Amino acid sequence: MSKKTVILGATTNPMRYAYLAAERLKAHDHEIVPVGIKKGDVFGEQILDLREKPTIDDVHTVTMYVGPRNQQEWEDYILSLNPKRIIFNPGAENPSLDEKANKKGIETLKACTLVMLSNKLY
Known part of the structure; x- marks a missing residue:
């Protein structure tokens, strides 16, 4: 089942984990919505400008x-x-946002998207 995924911090730089995550999510047939401050395309999807706070529906x-x-x-x-x-993902841990999300009923994970995909835990 496809899980629509917003990649926050998306980039066109193939050396970055966000880029690898976009590649692997697409390979696993998940819909991606790259969002960041860099312009460009990631695997056929335009990077949306984070500063514009784009509206995105049905985010899993x-x-x-x-x-x-x-x-x-x-x-x-x-x-x-x-x-x-x-x-x-590693380096993005944020106790404040974690707590706010949990209060809204949003599940939070301190995990690596790439590892989750490779272990079929996504």
């Missing part, structure tokens, strides 16, 4: 590739997407 997962210091100004936006879960 937000996978975080933005460090906690840079997440703060986007916390309300992330929560407004009403995802079923947020994955805090």
